[in-house]
Amino acid sequence: MGITSEGPNPFTIGLEKTAANYAPLSPLSFLARAADVFPDHIAIVHGRQRTSYREFYARSRQLASALSRLGIGKNDTVTVMLSNVPPMLEAHYGVPMTGAVLHSLNTRLDAAVIAFQLDHAETKVLITDREFSPVMKEALGLAKVAPVVIDYSDPEYPQDGARLGATDYEDFVQSGDAGFDWALPADEWDAIALNYTSGTTGNPKGVVYHHRGAYLLAQANILTASMAKHPVYLWTLPMFHCNGWCFPWSISVVAGTHVCLRWVRPKAMWDLIADEGVTHLCGAPIIMSTLLNTAPQDKRELDRSVEFFTAAAPPPESVLAAMKGAGFNVTHLYGLTEVYGPAVVNEWKQEWDALPLADQAAKKARQGVRYVALEGLTVLDPQTMDPVPADGVTMGEVMFRGNVVMKGYLKNEEATAEAFAGGWFHSGDLGVLHPDGYVQLKDRSKDIIISGGENISSIEVEEVLYKHPEVQAAAVVARPDEKWGETPCAFVELKAGSNLDQTTLMAFCREHLASFKTPKTIVFCELPKTSTGKIQKFALRDQAKAL
Known part of the structure; x- marks a missing residue:
């Protein structure tokens, strides 16, 4: 027999919001x-x-x-x-x-x-x-x-x-x-x-x-950055980008110091990090590259470990090792403009330090788990909205839910409704869910390459290219092909002084990839990037079509 109650619930009487017990949340x-x-x-x-x-x-x-x-x-x-x-x-x-x-x-x-x-x-x-x-x-x-x-x-x-x-x-x-x-x-x-x-x-x-x-x-x-009182934060990330990932507001929480940087210049970064006692900074992989490739006479010795938070593609193991040697501890984040910047973190577990380096690299390649402020993060089939198996293999769309998802798109009710269909924010990113609940991106839905009916993850091919010690940056897009429909086309930026050629790099890829995933075309060039250091794949897709 169920318990029933008559009359108003006592928890609703005289317990309303007042100026004494409620204030709207605002940074x-x-x-x-x-x-x-x-x-x-x-x-x-x-x-x-x-x-x-x-x-x-x-x-x-x-x-x-x-x-x-x-x-x-x-x-x-x-x-x-x-x-x-x-x-x-x-x-x-x-x-x-x-x-x-x-x-x-x-x-x-x-x-x-x-x-x-x-x-x-x-x-x-x-x-x-x-x-x-x-x-x-x-x-x-x-x-x-x-x-x-x-x-x-x-x-x-x-x-x-x-x-x-x-x-x-x-x-x-x-x-x-x-x-x-x-x-x-x-x-x-x-x-x-x-x-x-x-x-x-x-x-x-x-x-x-x-x-x-x-x-x-x-x-x-x-919380994610484990910031103690009075951190010193260097502004390498543009403040116009997702409101600087909300750090203009974050730093006030712990009364930290904002160190402004008008232009990203190698010597200026090193000098400010050393002279101002910088403890934290954020940025795209290009910032890491800039720091590491600074002329030796402009680098500074650091007397402490500096926390570096990066988004976009996971850094190659060689870059992580070089950053650690230079005095930086790198944490990988993931997010989108629609979720206020970063809302997912590769939450590192101490027991992973004992793993072989190759296994550690595999862990670091994952985007991770939700921020404490995010209520839901998962990988769903975008058609059925059913969860994909947590097997690290089955791809679906990465989706978000919670208080750090945008209100919506200004003056665009149709796009807002589409983005929130089924009660989740559809990121447009394709990924897998690992058995431990960590999400790993495999591609943007528009960047997946379909060759001979087989899906090829551009990220997977890029990860192999980044393993070559002479590759500075790489991006892979689909190139139209009469026989296969599409084939992988790689655009590669080499490190200074490299003489790497197409034949050698293709052979390297074949050692690490199935033959159908190996780039059929490699173009050596300086990659077009946004102001936040992200590679502009839309420009590369246009170039690939014109080849």
């Missing part, structure tokens, strides 16, 4: 706390500039105040075209303090794409660095919107680009009130940021983040 609270508890600790280093948390918080409030006086409020878009400089950090707090949405432009975009984003986002205010004046002037000429333009002149690294607006950033900030009475969002589901996908086919989609997701991912970064 804005992290900066306020850091300024309260560690007001004199250095928050930002930029050239000779040193900014304390007291000053960082005050300047962010001044920016919010000045924007508010322009009429900027809830759900208005403020766009920034900035490199890794202090105003970019101030914008991550000052813009959402008004209720507005921060839209960070990729600094390598062309004018037409920038104009599309300005119009699609309905930009009200644009803060732009004078380094980018030429492309921004062209973009504003193409755009339909006419935002208020504020020019940033970097005092540490002056740029001679033309002023596009009537207001200088520093003057604008100083016009604001450092005591601006900002408030947490009325609803933690409110939008905090807008990031556009790469748009390799058609126009890019606008990915909308909310305060709750930013709060949770920012804290999860701290």
Whole structure:
């Protein structure tokens, strides 16, 4: 006989949300706390500039105040075209303090794409660095919107680009009130940021983040990186990329120091790591390559191990070994713009240290398990939505579920519904699920090569190419073939001084791959990359078709 109850449940009476027991989650609270508890600790280093948390918080409030006086409020878009400089950090707090949405432009975009984003986002205010004046002037000429333009002149690294607006950033900030009475969002589901996908086919989609997701991912970064109090974080990752994987907000959680890096240059990176006591940095594999290939006279000896977090393709074992020898401990992450950046980590287990190196490399090649802030990560058959067997072999689509999945795509209900079909976010990445629950990518759905009816993982072929000691970078795409439909075509970037030829590299591949998976074509060239260091496979697919 079941237990039944009559009348209202006591847990619903007099236990409502109040100002005393509930506040919407927002990463804005992290900066306020850091300024309260560690007001004199250095928050930002930029050239000779040193900014304390007291000053960082005050300047962010001044920016919010000045924007508010322009009429900027809830759900208005403020766009920034900035490199890794202090105003970019101030914008991550000052813009959402008004209720507005921060839209960070990729600094390598062309004018037409920038104009599309300005119009699609309905930009009200644009803060732009004078380094980018030429492309921004062209973009504003193409755009339909006419935002208020504020020019940033970097005092540490002056740029001679033309002023596009009537207001200088520093003057604008100083016009604001450092005591601006900002408030947490009325609803933690409110939008905090807008990031556009790469748009390799058609126009890019606008990915909308909310305060709750930013709060949770920012804290999860701290846990994943095992950050103690006052870490020193070097900005090698562009802050425009998924809001710098949410680290502009994360660092305030532990009152760390942001070390700004306007341009990724080998000597500058080594000097800052050594001189500023850097403990953590993030970046694509190209950052590792840049560090390792720095001229010997520009490298520095490190007196500590520096944590390096990388995404994209798993680093080859040779690179991991070289990074360890140089003083870096590498952790592999995985994510997408739609999940606030990294949401999966290759969680290393101590017992794996005892495995043979080849077995360790196999473990490190996996993307891993979900962040603590992510509720669900699995591999499903995209047609039936059934889980694939956890056998490390059967491929399906990697899918996400939880609070660090985007709100959706701006002004694109159809794409949003498609991405969330069946109650999961469809990543478009193909992968396998191992018996221990770790996910491993095998390809993007659009990058799988179908040759003679057989599926070939481009990642599998790339992993073999990376094992050759003279290969710097590699990407494999499908090349149309009359007989087989498609065959693997490899684009390879060699290390300096290498004389490796096509015949030798093909023979190397045949030693490690089934014959049908071996590249039928190898092109030696410098690989096209995005501003975040990812190889632009869409450009290589076009080249392969033209061969």
